[in-house]
Amino acid sequence: MSVYTPVSAEELAEFLRQYPVGELFGFAGIEAGVENTNYFVTTTGGAFVLTLFEQHSPEDLEYFLALMQHWADAGIPVACPQHQHDGSMLATLKGKPAALVARLPGSHLETPTPEQCAALGTILAQMHVSGQRFPLYRAQNRGHEWRMAMGNKVLAQLAGDEAELLRTELNHQQTIPFGQLPTGITHADLFRDNVLFNGGQLSGILDLYFACNGSWLYDLAVVVNDWCCQPDGSLAIPRLQALISAYQAVRPWEPVEQHYWQATLRAAALRFWLSRLDAVLNPRDGDMILQKDPTEFRDKLLHRIAEDQALPANIMLDARRLLCPLPVIRVQEAVENLPAGVTVTAVCTDPGALHDIPAWARIHGHRVLETRSEGREHTIVLQTGNVE
Template identity: 45%
Template sequence: MAVFTSVTLEDLAPWMTQFPLGKALNIRGIASGIENSNFFIDTEQGEYVLTIFENLNFEQLPFYLKLMRHLADRGVLVPAPIANADGELCVALHGKPAAIVSKLNGSSQMEPQPVHCAEVGTMLARMHLAGRDFTIHQANLRSLDWWQITVPKVLEFLSAENRQLMQDEIAFQSAFALTPTYKALATGPVHADLFRNNVMFDGEKLTGFFDFYFAGCDTWLFDVAVTINDWCIDLASGELDMARVQAMLNAYHAVRPFTVEESQAWQAMLRAAAFRFWLSRVYDFYQPRDAEMLTPHDPTHFERILRLRISQPVPALPQA
């Protein structure tokens, strides 16, 4: 999250009259992240989160907002979008799509222990199962098609060694996506960006997942791999922490058992998850957009993780 579009309390006052939240009393920007403009807003009904969407359009947004509403209605701990007087979840502010969602309690757990990873694994499996009857389909916009388009745009910025790594990995992932193993993987709505800073905890109790604006339909295993590659590693080295890995995988498996095909695809999917964020961070670092509170992420972090997932064995998925 970041601030690309400024909003003042004076801007907000007339716009807020369409929502059942009373007057806006305060607004402050949220500095983390890089895709949308985000603010905490205090209203007469409590504290909420306002998002102005910088890249997504009015046609794309119903998927994200209705998915969040769908999951919330099924007991998954996510922010609930607030409808205006006309029942709309997304309305224009400063000429851009905007939405208000409920604010989760707690704070992000940036030094997770196995108990936190188990909580995340359980809720992630519940989220995947709850999304099975969601009727809107939208592909993950940062999956293979985007990788294939974006790789040629960033190669000139890389060292010869990293150019080779990127070209080799996009070739590997393109070929793997054509295999019967990949095609047999379970699919559905996924979060696709479930990093530590997108989950809230109150002590050891998980209070919610948020920031669903990279969500899309993809393999559930990719979602698990993205989550493992952030929650279950030593941040300095990228090495997997086996106690945290096993806690998350066992908790997920207890709710939604892994399949044989998922076990066969596991290392390739951990590589895919690392590659997706290495590529996007390289792209954001060398093709930055203006923002008041934007700090691009370090691309080398996921380069290290990708090299490790290629070169080292990974722990097996639990099996029934």
Template identity: 40%
Template sequence: MPTGPATLFPDNTLFEHLNNQELPFYLDFMAFMSEHDVPSAHPIADTQGHYLRQVCGKPAALIQKLPGASILDPSAQNCYTLGQMLGKLHCVSKDFPQQRDNVCGPHWWRTTIQSLDPHLSAGELKLVHSEIEYQASFRNTHLPTGVIHADLFRDNVLFLGADITGMIDFYQACTDVLIYDLAISVNDWCSLDDGQLDNTKAQQMIAGYHAKRPLGDAEKQAWPVMLRAGALRFWLSRLRDLHFPREGEVTHTKNPAEYQNILTQRIEQHNHLNAHWPGDLIS
């Protein structure tokens, strides 16, 4: 169990949309990361050693509070540092003994677009269905897998100065292709306002990752596909949140058009996306 000032004032988290069957995986994974020098908030166990509690009939947990703040306009150096930390997370996660399916994978894409069908334009529907069909043609069984964060956006990483002090919000974590996790982060951290990639930031994040977990040629070849898959997944989730907001939940709905633009750019630039890998990365 971690000690020190960060554990003295924990956050009491009440889970409205996760249940008692789902939460142990996430809490155990957060604890495992923290215990292996990945800066995750460690859940605090009760006197029986359980992380999960019940408050007012709902699951809850005391979660270690971490120092730092998110950087919403990261530098290329910040991107390199994040790449290193994500690579380290993946090296550690291979020894995590539990697994969990990605509930926002291809099956979810198909069911989600069915529910969204009445709300989207013909052009939007064509783009989604075309991309789902394209992704179905790609087989990723040859790519390294493990437990991934699956939501490592800028607002889920804390910095103090140039150092990462926290990786938070592990409640999308699942077992999936490792390079997909990197693609999700590159799409968020390294995209320009029009959806195109910032070449320098993307190169730095990939190089930082490679420094901790060396990437293979198969992963390089799959890179454009993974970028497109990550863009599709978050476009669909933002569309769902816009058209089907959860009852009783007051949140800021993120703009779906941002990820529609990112997906469109990744499709248009598909044959050039490997150029964002540093030239000497893969021998």
């Protein structure tokens, strides 16, 4: 939310007369963010955020504002757009499209707890589910094609290890069938600075101006890469497990999502490394421009690659000829310290395992994908989740 377009008090006071919000009391530019011009605005009628859109088309703005209203009506704590006296939500200021939204209570989190990550996982899944009833469509502008194009653009400006890393990752990303992943409405930028907590409760979802129709799994990966990482970029497993478990309690993953989870984490890390690299290498003009450090997401990408290469896609456990409680113990030992999203397949001959292993899994936050019997052998397929 950098300031590219300065606004005077007189210009803002005149602009506000289009809204039933009272008289201007004060305002200040917001330094965080990178895309649009934003101000905190206080009037005699309340507190608001003013956004001047620097790049978006009228069709994009119709989508964003209607989506804000849709999610607000669905009970999602988003910043609701203010309506002008004539009922419209979009106005013009300094020759640019502008909107005024309610300023929500709360503050951003520096280091979220697992409980706060779980709260966000629940809200994100609810956003995805309720978004299925939203009638408008907006294509991704930071999707796979953009990542490939931007990657090749900045690749020409890099050298050494960074160039080799980017070249290798671009080649890997070309092998991932992103088009097979389930899609719907996504926020696409749900970082910690776009979420508010107030009194221990999630109180606000902000900055919907990257929202689009895209992969739900990618939206979740964007969240994980910001909310569930240690300072060095490695995953904070308790936060990761809490977030994914809470998300899947509302919208369980489909098998294709489970299969491509690690690849999608890499894609999400790549996207923000590229956008930050481009902002540094090819800066835009502006009055208060925030440039975020690209090395943060370069390091996160390196960690996601290492985790992907080290992680077995599917763990097979032979628990045949073991009697209760040994099959459950074998599974428990296998999943201990595993991150969320790993598939574990146990083959047993004790028929009691068909009940005991799923019961144990559900108690401990894992998801039962499948149970089946063939003759004397019984197969239970789990996906790791929130480990107690």
